[in-house]
Amino acid sequence: MEFRPILSAMLRNKTAPLLIAAQVALTLAIVCNALYIIRDRLATASRPSGADEANVSEIRFYPHRAISDVRGMQLRDIESIRAVPGVVAAAWTNQVPLGRSGWSVGPVVVSPDQQTSPVTNAGQYFTPESIIDTFGLTLVDGRDFQPGDYIESDPAQDRNQASVVIVTRTMAERLWPGEASVLGKPVYLGGPDNPPVEVIGVVDRLQTPWANLGEAAEYSLILPVRYLDPFTRYSVRTEPGRHEQVMAEVEKVLLANSSDRVLLGRRTLAEARDQRYAGERMMAGLLIAVTVFLLLITASGIVGMASLWVNQRRKQIGVRRAIGARRADILRYFLLENLMITTAGIAAGIALAVGLNNFLVSTMDLPRLPVFYLGVTTVAMWVLGLLAVLGPAWRAAAVPPAIATRTA
Template sequence: MEIRPILSAMLRNKTAPLLIAAQVALTLAIVCNALYIIQDRLATAARPSGADEANVSELRFYPHRAISDVRGMQLRDMEAIRAVPGVVSAAWTNQVPLGQSGWNVGPIVTSTDQQDSPVSSAAQYFTPESIIDTFGLTLVEGRDFEAGDYIESDPQVDRNLPSVVIVTRQMAKALWPDATSVLGKPIYMGGPDNPPVQVIGVVEKLQTPWASVGDAAEYSLIMPMRYLDPFTRYSVRTEAGRHDQVMAEVEKVLLGLSNDRVLLSRRTLSESRERRYAGERLMAGLLIAVTFFLLLITASGIVGMASLWVNQRRKQIGVRRAIGARKADILRYFLVENLMITTAGIAAGIALAIGLNNFLVSELDLPRLPVAYLGLTMAGMWVLGLLAVLGPAWRAAAVPPAIATRTA
């Protein structure tokens, strides 16, 4: 089929083709970036925290009057929790993964002369028990804490720090990218002016309470320290399938031990995940809706344009059919015409998509758009254009020559 007659016909009536091409370009630019943002947000929300989320809960208690013996309270509570049937492990913890509030320390450096650090801030977990057992973490190198590693710190009296620490694999990789083992290596928490702390273990994953985007979500360290704070947070891991029942009993037991505190909250790490990533899921849902409506509007525009052109060209169609044009020729004419318009819109849309992504990268710290998403969206727009014009083109090809010339 000759392209020149189709192009000449479009140039005589440029407004409609230009509007459709512009609509295709805008749709491609928005949909391409929206699809990538949706994928990125959902992938972020699905990242594993490293913990056994379904079987770990945190309970938070706040004292409504002074606690005279914080250490004794913590020990009694731990004894009572561990006595509940179905409890696998429990620990006093200052924070939990995905909890959205907690402690951090930074920068983390590895020598006294280091000026800049790839780890500007790290989540600071501390506990007098085994977080590895309680959270269900995977120890990939070294060992867990032993009895002699634990220290006590009273925030009203001292600022004691332990001499050993456990770090995450991602944090170890950031601090020592070329090291085959990080055991025994020193880190300086808060800068080189502080005393060094020795790495004795590495866990596969342990997300921070904030679970920020990127590798920083796993910049966490664990310290063996009993923190004598009357504000209490216990983490409890239970047997699978019995979590709700066991945690209800744990809550009942702890409330029965003392009447000088109130229960602030009890939630699983799975619930913490839901709260932490509610914004990401909401954004993904909104972008899915926007993408659907944009595609619907673009398809409707193409259908409307093609239907209008069919009505305007009924006589032309009839004449062509009368001199021997087949239905397939008429159908192909409209499909090629739409393909040309869509291709022009796609070419402009690629430039718009790249420009929009550059803006999002610079202003919102989003990742750069992969080329594969451009290719996928281009193919989708071509298919959408062809499917949208197929109905009107088929109706045009089905018009008998006598009727087309008489009613034109």
């Protein structure tokens, strides 16, 4: 089967092929970028936080009148929490991973002469206990805090600064690229004008409360600070499978400890993840629906147009059958015709997809579209086009030669 006769026939009636090619181009451009955004959003939403999310909960209280002894309240609360059966570890913390609100510090520099830093903002965790034990983090280098490392800071009276810090692996690699170990390195939190603190440990992962896009989500540090704030947030790790029972008891004993505060709420880190990434999942769902809808519309358009061509050329098909064309020849004709139209649409669609991706890169901070997605979408459009035209082409091949002897 030669391309020239098919192309000549299409050029005599350009409207229908052009419409199909345009539909294929638009579908490819949108579907290709939609699939990439879906993958990017779902991959972002599934990033591990570093914590034992299913078994770690936060419980928060707010004072409705002044707390006279904040330190004593924190110590009593922690002792009461740890006495609850099923509690593995507990700590006062100023924030939790994926919590969507918290403390940050920046820039983080490694030299008194350094004015700029690749880490412009880092999540800043405070605790007077072991966050590593409480969150279930993995310590990959160095040590956890020891009793002599902890300091107290009263926001109403002072701004005491810890002398040691634990950082994440990603943050260490960003600040000291190529270093085998960063233990003992000085780091300046908030710029070179502040006193340095010494890195004594590195954890594998600890996401920020905001779970930023890219590697910035792993820019976190831990300081051994008892922050004397009457607003109270405790992080509690429970035995697997006992979360609801244990946390209900923890809530009960904490409310019994003091009547000067109200419960703001409690949730697991898994629930915090669901809340943090609700928007990403909703966007992915909408894009999946749009992708399926576009593919169905494109397929139905090809089927409808091919069926129309078959009806318009029934006499032509019958004549060809009468002079010796086989069913396979007729079938091949329509399939090749569709392949040519689809290929033209794919060529235009690839250019349109790249242009759309450039726009999304500049507006949504997405990485460049990998060639793999263009290849997959191209194959999908070819297969979709061939499957969509197969039914009408099969009906065309079944037209009997006798049709050629009939009058219009």
